[in-house]
Amino acid sequence: MKKGRWVTRTGSSTYLNEALAVWIRDVRGEFRTRYAVNAILMFAVTTLIAVSFSIGAYRIEDAQKPFLYAVLLWVIIVFSAFSGLSRSFVKEEEAGTMDVLKLSARPRAVFLGKLFFNLTLLGALELIIVPTFIMFMGYDIASTGFFLVMVITAGFGLGAGTTIVAAMITQTGARGALFSVLSFPLILPLMITAIKGCERAALGIATAGWPEVRIALAYTVIMITVSLFLFPLIWEE
Amino acid sequence: MNERNQYSIKVDNISKHFTGNLLFKGISFQLICGDVLAIAGWNGSGKSTLLRIIAGLMRPSAGDVEIFHKGTPISKDERPFFLGMVAPAFSLYNELTGIENLAFFHKVRGLSYERQGCLTLLDRVGLTVEADKLYGKYSSGMKQRLKLIQAILHKPPLLLLDEPGSNLDSKGMAVIEDIINEQRLFGMTIIASNEKREVGYADRIINLSE
Numbered sequence: 001m002k003k004g005r006w007v008t009r010t011g012s013s014t015y016l017n018e019a020l021a022v023w024i025r026d027v028r029g030e031f032r033t034r035y036a037v038n039a040i041l042m043f044a045v046t047t048l049i050a051v052s053f054s055i056g057a058y059r060i061e062d063a064q065k066p067f068l069y070a071v072l073l074w075v076i077i078v079f080s081a082f083s084g085l086s087r088s089f090v091k092e093e094e095a096g097t098m099d100v101l102k103l104s105a106r107p108r109a110v111f112l113g114k115l116f117f118n119l120t121l122l123g124a125l126e127l128i129i130v131p132t133f134i135m136f137m138g139y140d141i142a143s144t145g146f147f148l149v150m151v152i153t154a155g156f157g158l159g160a161g162t163t164i165v166a167a168m169i170t171q172t173g174a175r176g177a178l179f180s181v182l183s184f185p186l187i188l189p190l191m192i193t194a195i196k197g198c199e200r201a202a203l204g205i206a207t208a209g210w211p212e213v214r215i216a217l218a219y220t221v222i223m224i225t226v227s228l229f230l231f232p233l234i235w236e237e
Numbered sequence: 238m239n240e241r242n243q244y245s246i247k248v249d250n251i252s253k254h255f256t257g258n259l260l261f262k263g264i265s266f267q268l269i270c271g272d273v274l275a276i277a278g279w280n281g282s283g284k285s286t287l288l289r290i291i292a293g294l295m296r297p298s299a300g301d302v303e304i305f306h307k308g309t310p311i312s313k314d315e316r317p318f319f320l321g322m323v324a325p326a327f328s329l330y331n332e333l334t335g336i337e338n339l340a341f342f343h344k345v346r347g348l349s350y351e352r353q354g355c356l357t358l359l360d361r362v363g364l365t366v367e368a369d370k371l372y373g374k375y376s377s378g379m380k381q382r383l384k385l386i387q388a389i390l391h392k393p394p395l396l397l398l399d400e401p402g403s404n405l406d407s408k409g410m411a412v413i414e415d416i417i418n419e420q421r422l423f424g425m426t427i428i429a430s431n432e433k434r435e436v437g438y439a440d441r442i443i444n445l446s447e
Contacts, residue, residue, distance in 0.1 A: 021344035029332040096328035099294055100387070103317045105345040232314075236293075 015109045022105065022113020026088070027120060035091070036121055040084035044129050047076045052136040066202035069139050070195045076133065078158065078191055080125055085162040086179040088114045089170040098170070107232040111163070115224070118166075119159040126155050142204025146213070150201055153216035154194035160223035161186045167234050190219050243307055244319070244394035245269045246291070246425060251300035253286055260286060261445050264300070268425045270394065273417060275436040276429045278445030284429035285324060287445070288397045291427065292322050304395060318346070321388035323381075324399035331373030335364055335383050338372055339390065346391050358386050362412050377404040382412065389416060394424040401428065402435050410434065 030036055051072055060068055092098040101110060130151055133139060141147045165183045169175045197212030245268060252262035260283040268274055276284045289295040291302050293316045304311045304319055311319055329338045336355050343350035359365050362382035367375065372383065381404045388396065401413050417438045420426045428435050436442060 018345050018347060021341060025330065025333065025341045025345075028337070029330060032332045095331060096326055097330055099289075099322075099324070100327050100329065100342075101345075102294060103292060103320065103322055104342050106314075109345070236313075 015106065015112060018105055018109035019112035019116060022110055023116035023120070026113065026117035030117070030121075036084035036087045037124070039087070040080050040121060040125055041128065043083040044076055044080035044125060047080065048129060048133060048136065051076065052133075056137070065140070066199045067195075069133075069137055070198035070202065072137070073130070073133050073139075073198060074154075074191050074195050076129060077126065077155075078187060080129070081122055081158055081162060082180050082183060084121060085118050085159070086166045086169065086175060088118055088163065089166045090175055093170050102235065107235040108228055110235065111167070111227060111231040114166070115159060115163045115227075118163050119156065122155045122159050126151055139202065141202050143201045143207050146207045146210055147198060147201035149210065149213050150194060150197035150216065153213050153220065154190060154197070157190040157194075157216050157220040157223065158187060160220050160227065161190065164223070164227040164230065164234075167231060190216060193219070243270060244424065245305045246395060247303045247305070248291065249301045249303070251287065251290060251297045251302065253283060253290065253295075254298050262299075264443065264445075266441075266443065268427070270424055271421055272441070273421060273426045273428065273439045275439030275442045276427065276445060277431055277436055277442055279431075282445040284445060285326070285399050288322065288324065288399050288427065288429050291395075292320060292397055293317065306394075318391065319393055320395040320397060321391065321393035322397040322399070323384045323388045323401055324397075325403055327384060329372050329380070329383060329387060331371065334369045334371055335359060335375070335379075336368040338383065339386065342387050342390060348391060358390060359383075361415075362386055363408060378406060378409055381405055382409055385412065385416060389420075392423070396420050396424060396426045397429075398426065398435075399429045400432075400435075401430070402432055414438065 055072070089098075092101055105113075134141070162179075162183050165179060165186060169178045169182065172178055193212045193215045197210075197216070200207050200212065247267045249265055251264040253260045254262075264287060266274065276287055278284050286295065290297045293302070293313055304316060306319075330341065333341065336352065336359065339355040339358065340350050340352075343355070356365055356368060359368050362385060364379060364382055364386075367379060372380065375383065381401075385401065388398075396416075398413070398417075402410055405413065413435070417426055417428075426438075428439060430436055
């Protein structure tokens with residue numbers, strides 16, 4: 001393949017380089033259109049404002065705050081993510097670029113590029129939502145380090161889970177509804193773990209060994225590994 | 238074995254039907270480097286579908302497509318890197334400029350990217366001045382020219398052209414002729430079209446309406 005006129009790849013070409021090309025293209029395209037960012041942030045900000053005004057920091061008893069705040073935070077993050085992350089593959093189909101991408105890139109490189117892009121979106125979402133939520137709700141966190149790592153690792157899991165579902169629903173009808181229906185059972189164990197972890201972090205008790213963080217990390221690794229095997233089959237259909 | 242015989246394609250008894258409706262059946266042919274084949278037929282006869290099957294974008298209902306390099310079949314995973322395709326349904330990225338599109342397809346194909354090299358390619362289709370304009374703001378003819386360049390930038394052994402002349406003026410048609418003539422020296426070309434001029438580039442014609 002490297003001899004003759006048809007030198008289709010350079011010697012230094014790797015999945016990572018190709019995935020980075022997909023990621024950079026998606027980030028650049030999103031920066032110019034702001035379609036997914038707007039969808040996610042509008043949902044997140046309106047939900048956050050609705051929650052903070054209707055519940056606020058004073059309607060919940062102190063003893064219930066660690067658990068309820070963790071639930072509210074993850075409800076906002078997960079459902080905001082659902083509103084925009086499905087776009088990563090759907091936009092290729094709608095714009096008519098899917099076939100050209102299929103004929104140009106290796107499937108796993110595309111998956112990794114899209115995963116990086118969704119993680120970038122989630123990172124931006126968490127960067128805005130988490131501090132705002134803490135500020136609006138007066139969220140006291142005893143173990144800040146554990147809380148931060150929990151939010152980051154659960155974000156990785158959320159990105160990994162939703163990216164493969166986004167690929168699966170691309171060529172179906174009623175994509176938006178199907179994305180939520182398929183993603184929710186997949187994400188639920190992670191969401192419960194993240195809620196438990198954030199509650200523990202707020203209380204500052206029994207955080208030794210960061211068990212929820214390890215579960216979220218294991219979930220992420222399993223989800224990415226399974227997706228890398230599954231994605232080429234989805235991509236070819 | 239000389240250069241002309243390094244690549245070949247064998248399309249063996251391909252059939253396609255959608256929900257019980259037969260589109261075409263028993264399509265077989267073989268091409269070697271230098272061959273140009275035209276696929277003609279009425280609208281809806283399955284020209285574009287046949288090209289999609291050859292490209293590996295769609296599964297046939299029956300039959301098989303194999304691309305060979307020095308007699309050895311190329312795996313289906315590798316097939317995209319041995320072909321370039323242009324089709325009316327294809328689009329490049331509207332939110333990227335012409336040259337950014339080329340840069341992306343260079344990188345994602347694992348090719349080394351140089352701006353000057355891309356400008357040379359754009360010059361070939363008369364788009365140098367529009368290099369930094371968003372693809373979404375190109376005219377339909379300009380989009381078609383960029384799609385042609387995107388399809389050949391990795392110098393594929395097999396070039397699939399679905400209605401390549403759509404939206405092109407006489408200068409654009411001259412570019413297509415130039416690309417097909419170059420491809421004739423080093424690779425294989427399959428053109429799906431009903432336009433006399435485009436079909437005229439081919440050595441052989443398969444008519445799906447017959």
